[in-house]
Amino acid sequence: MAPITDIQYYCFLFCILLVSTLLFRSYAKKPTNPSTFPPSPPSLPIVGHLHLIGPLLHKSFQSLSRQYGPLISLRLGFSPCIVLSSAALAMEVFRTHDLIFAFRPEFASTQFNIYNGSNFFTAPYGTYWRFMKKLCMTELLADRQLAGFVGVKQEEIRHFLRRLLESSESGKPVDVGAELTRLTNNIICRMAMTTRCSGSTYESEEVRKLGDEIAKLGGKLGLGEILGPLGKLDPFGYGKKLRNLIVQFDELLEKVLREHENDGAEGTNEGKDLVDILLKTSKDEKAEYKLTRTNIKAFLLDIFAGGTDTSAKAMQWTLAMLINHPDILRKVRAEIEFTVGETRLVEESDIHNLPYLQAVIKETLRLFPVLPIIGRECTEDCKIGGYDVKKKSRVLINLYAIMRDPDSWEDPDSFRPERFLMKSRENLQRQEEIKNQSSKFLPFGGGRRGCPGASHAYTIMHLTVASMVQCFDWVNGDNGLTEVSLEQGAGFNLRMAHPLLCFPIPVAKLQPLIPTVL
Structure with a gap:
């Protein structure tokens, strides 16, 4: 069997997202008072903001932050996140709210790791x-x-x-x-x-x-x-x-x-x-x-x-x-x-x-x-x-x-x-x-x-x-x-x-x- 290339993998992900529009509705509920939540660029159903993201994630985020502000809300397919792009806001995370943000998020690879829960780098704060x-x-x-x-x-x-x-x-x-x-x-x-x-x-x-x-x-x-x-x-x-x-x-x-x-x-x-x-x-x-x-x-x-x-x-x-x-x-x-x-x-x-x-x-x-x-x-x-x-x-x-x-x-x-x-x-x-x-x-x-x-x-x-x-x-x-x-x-x-x-x-x-x- 021929090896799967990265291009085939990315194409498959894109196709799955398109097909999923027939099976799912976006589960992200809109806030009752949007003005208190971080601004968000215009999004598409299901795919969210993926159409705004290029191969260099950090540069894509940088470009979006220059247009919409240093704190923005994005949804990459089914993965919602908040992107922070200024030193002052970073200090709020690292100093003012350091304990609140002492956890690292789990990612898709976690479920396949036999050491899940034992890795120091990704371990919950405890x-x-x-x-x-x-x-x-x-x-x-x-x-x-x-x-x-x-x-x-x-x-x-x-x-x-x-x-x-x-x-x-x-x-x-x-x-x-x-x-x-x-x-x-x-x-x-x-x-x-x-x-x-x-x-x-x-x-x-x-x-x-x-x-x-x-x-x-x-x-x-x-x-x-x-x-x-x-x-x-x-x-x-x-x-x-x-x-x-x-x-x-x-x-x-x-x-x-x-x-x-x-x-x-x-x-x-x-x-x-x-x-x-x-x-x-x-x-x-x-x-x-x-x-x-x-x-x-x-x-x-x-x-x-x-x-x-x-x-x-x-x-x-x-x-x-x-x-x-x-x-x-x-x-x-x-x-x-x-x-x-x-x-x-x-x-x-x-x-x-x-x-x-x-x-x-x-x-x-x-x-x-x-x-x-x-x-x-x-x-x-x-x-x-x-x-x-x-x-x-x-x-x-x-x-x-x-x-x-x-x-x-x-x-x-x-x-x-x-x-x-x-x-x-x-x-x-x-x-x-x-x-x-x-x-x-x-x-x-x-x-x-x-x-x-x-x-x-x-x-x-x-x-x-x-x-x-x-x-x-x-x-x-x-x-x-x-x-x-x-x-x-x-x-x-x-x-x-x-x-x-x-x-x-x-x-x-x-x-x-x-x-x-x-």
Whole structure:
């Protein structure tokens, strides 16, 4: 049987929606007092506002918000939602009503996940979620724990540099995205399981591949939201495939857990990987929550399915912007040379002395947040921006639009890292400006459901980009064009539409250091 293409899938969804007009009436009741509810563009029966939505959801929402206001009500097929597109309204969700919006909405893929209810990322706000968040902040992703992985990160980045040098010597362009994904996966594998994912005979290589496939299938199933109850029929079998993949993932992780148990996970957490800490916590009779084996596996799935590819995509966008702005790349390199010198490679301890590099990373995340839209679910009736938001409402926060809002950012579509720099002599005068900036710069979300791994992600991005700039010049390898295409690809993550192919050219004075770092 021939494989089903994405185009066939989308056509099928559209046809189902049209046929459903003969079977269903729109179940969304009109409010008795429409003026108190968020404005809504004109809709069509059944399909709602789907005719207004293009392949780039965040851009479609941005366009609609500019026309109808920063808080609008939409219905995408059978899926009603509220879209929020301003920093002030986001702060009402993340601060004023943080507890009310501490739940993430469930999506179509949930019913096919054997870990449903145990995933930390999507878990309801309650005892389990609070326990895992505390464990992340005090043990799993605490500064002292991450400090123990400094050598791991440095070593994997040096492997990465060596691969770039070998590609340079072969004269072939490098698929930067593939290499960055390999790098981030290796780092996560070693942090989680004390083994590398790539080039290993260990189960970790399969774990990595399964994590990638699970993430892709979950995204396709998310499109089934527009079918409402019909999405549960799983017409293309994506749900069944997802369940089978997670079962395979579960079997591999069971082997990993048993091996760690045989090695022992007693004593302090110093020198332990994440699996060791999770197993030790599960045996703690005094713990606030009894962590189960399923909880551990679900947490690891969250890491592999969502925690590796995001950093890799962000670094792709950063390199693309530096190639397209060679003057900024030269400034970054000059800062590194001044701070680090020419006799060694940049290290993690150097990052805090590289403010311009930090500004470049922030400016890239402002323009290209890897998760451009994040979801929350309202657990009580409340008011946002003066409008009524009913209990159980899905609220989609368009980070992409917020961080390109001309009311919050001067010349918002331009790449200007200097906007994140603060001169020391202006500290006192700019404290309020910096405070305001933090409320409109939200690449990792906000509130209690903000990403707990943000600090780790920043470290990886800073160190990797610094190493790439310090050791190589970069030439676009796509059809000889000077500038890199910044066309965005469709999907829930903000990815580049085309692979980032580049020629890395070793910086002559640094080249002797690269082959000797391993």
